[in-house]
Amino acid sequence: TSEPSNTLTATAQSGLPTFSPSPSPSPSPSVSPSSGIRCKVTYAANDWGTGFTTNITINNTGTTTINGWTLAFTFAGNQKISPPGWSATWTQTGNSVTAANFDWNKTIKPGESVQIGFQGTYTGSNPTPTAFTLNGTTCS
Template sequence: MTYTKNSEWPGGFTAGVTINNTGTSAISSWTVKFTFPGDQKITSSWNDGSLTQSGETVTATNASYNGSISPGGNASFGFQGTWTSNDSSPTSFSVNGTTCN
């Protein structure tokens, strides 16, 4: 899992998440969860089927065209958000309930 902050400005940011399948079998669909350590709020997203936020916790699911990830392959999604006092990057992620870093 890779989290990349693509750009940041006072009060806003864009970021992307890449899911890397390091296993030996294909992933047929995915749900990614992570928690913002700051006060970020997602305002829009792309390359995901659904991205929701409850408090600091974010949940993203695959779109119809990027749910299958072959061994050694990856899928990604991105989003734009706002922040007021803390735009620290998340440090813990899970894919389909399994913690990864």
């Protein structure tokens, strides 16, 4: 998922040449693999054996404002979140977890952060997720 593109407006003017059905070849526009988002995620769990709470900090380390976000990560163990969590809409399918912003915390300006979290359960071990993405961009 990426940020919406800017709106494009075109106005026809009289007296301009008409469109040629056979335009000369031109290079295709290149698509940027990155949305320009730069982020750092801190995952801090408070574990008590078969349950835990986790506070996650999403920091905008880039130079552009993030307007609407979805954080995604994957559990390595059998951890299960116990919605509703806080400061995000949490969902889990298998080991994949996503957190989506609320309207009041959808904007993260450069240098600012958002804190979110959830409560969860597990059996065995509770390894920390190793990779986080924000709107599809890998965070450090």
